[in-house]
Amino acid sequence: MSSKIALVTGASSGIGKATAEVLARRGYKLILVGRRLAKLRQLCEALGTQETCLPLQCDFFEIDRIAAALQSIPAELQQVDVLINNAGNALGFDTAQQSDWQDWERMINLNCTALARVTHYFLPGMVARNSGHIVNLGSVAAVYPYKSGNVYGASKAFVAMFSRNLKVDLLGTAVRVTNIEPGMVSDTEFTDVRVQGDAAKVEAIKGGVNALRAVDIANTIDWVLQQPAHVNINRVELMPVAQAAAGLAYHRVNT
Ligand SMILES: NC(=O)c1ccc[n+]([C@@H]2O[C@H](COP(=O)([O-])OP(=O)(O)OC[C@H]3O[C@@H](n4cnc5c(N)ncnc54)[C@H](OP(=O)(O)O)[C@@H]3O)[C@@H](O)[C@H]2O)c1
Numbered sequence: 612m613s614s615k616i617a618l619v620t621g622a623s624s625g626i627g628k629a630t631a632e633v634l635a636r637r638g639y640k641l642i643l644v645g646r647r648l649a650k651l652r653q654l655c656e657a658l659g660t661q662e663t664c665l666p667l668q669c670d671f672f673e674i675d676r677i678a679a680a681l682q683s684i685p686a687e688l689q690q691v692d693v694l695i696n697n698a699g700n701a702l703g704f705d706t707a708q709q710s711d712w713q714d715w716e717r718m719i720n721l722n723c724t725a726l727a728r729v730t731h732y733f734l735p736g737m738v739a740r741n742s743g744h745i746v747n748l749g750s751v752a753a754v755y756p757y758k759s760g761n762v763y764g765a766s767k768a769f770v771a772m773f774s775r776n777l778k779v780d781l782l783g784t785a786v787r788v789t790n791i792e793p794g795m796v797s798d799t800e801f802t803d804v805r806v807q808g809d810a811a812k813v814e815a816i817k818g819g820v821n822a823l824r825a826v827d828i829a830n831t832i833d834w835v836l837q838q839p840a841h842v843n844i845n846r847v848e849l850m851p852v853a854q855a856a857a858g859l860a861y862h863r864v865n866t
Pocket residue numbers: 620621622623624625626627644645646647648669670671672697698699700701721748749750751792793794795796797799800801802804825
């Protein structure tokens with residue numbers, strides 16, 4: 612059992628929630644971050660006592676408020692050992708030329724800027740203590756383009772390269788960095804959020820696909836964290852068996 616401290620962003624649903632559950636079973640003290648405080652409180656109650664689980668409300672769209680929220684964490688929980696940078700969403704499912712600018716701006720804020728802000732806050736402490744593990748939630752969308760992936764895929768490419776660059780800067784320390792790159796995960800709110808709850812669109816995107824489950828990603832994170840201290844899993848790409856990168860597209864003129 613661990614007595615370490617883990618902070619999970621986006622723990623109110625989906626992959627973050629499943630990861631919090633796995634880490635709680637491992638004995639981590641948890642700080643669970645998100646906007647929906649009631650859901651975080653509910654999860655903390657289900658997982659442990661007040662001393663071992665702290666719900667922390669923070670809206671990552673408001674970048675300038677993130678540091679203050681993190682500073683409000685009590686001193687005894689400030690020395691985070693494991694940072695799970697999971698909060699993220701795709702917003703909108705339109706081609707680039709039809710997209711809403713606000714969706715793009717919010718994806719960049721949430722998936723890139725907020726992730727960098729949280730990392731920047733905890734990184735010096737990890738280096739000073741010469742221990743720690745940062746696990747980022749990237750996506751196959753960073754590597755394989757798809758129609759209407761536009762800024763979401765680009766934001767996850769940021770996460771992939773940020774992870775690799777962190778690894779270089781941390782060389783010579785014991786701090787580890789991993790980028791988890793899942794394909795389609797079905798039992799999260801991701802697609803509902805993306806299409807604002809439009810059931811027909813949700814069905815069109817993921818209906819009939821035997822996709823990954825949030826717990827599959829949580830178990831992968833658990834495996835990454837369980838590796839011996841000298842092992843750094845740089846990246847893990849995982850997909851459902853029922854998904855593949857299907858190659859190039861063509862527009863053909865009538866001849
Ligand atoms: N589902 C997939 O197919 C898939 C595939 C590859 C990668 N991923 C990545 O996995 C991660 C988790 O996604 P998921 O599938 O578990 O989706 P999800 O169920 O929608 O979870 C997203 C989490 O992010 C939090 N969040 C969203 N906006 C936020 C904000 N402004 N401030 C703070 N927290 C915010 C949400 O909490 P609140 O709403 O309470 O704030 C929620 O807990 C994301 O980074 C996503 O890009 C997902």
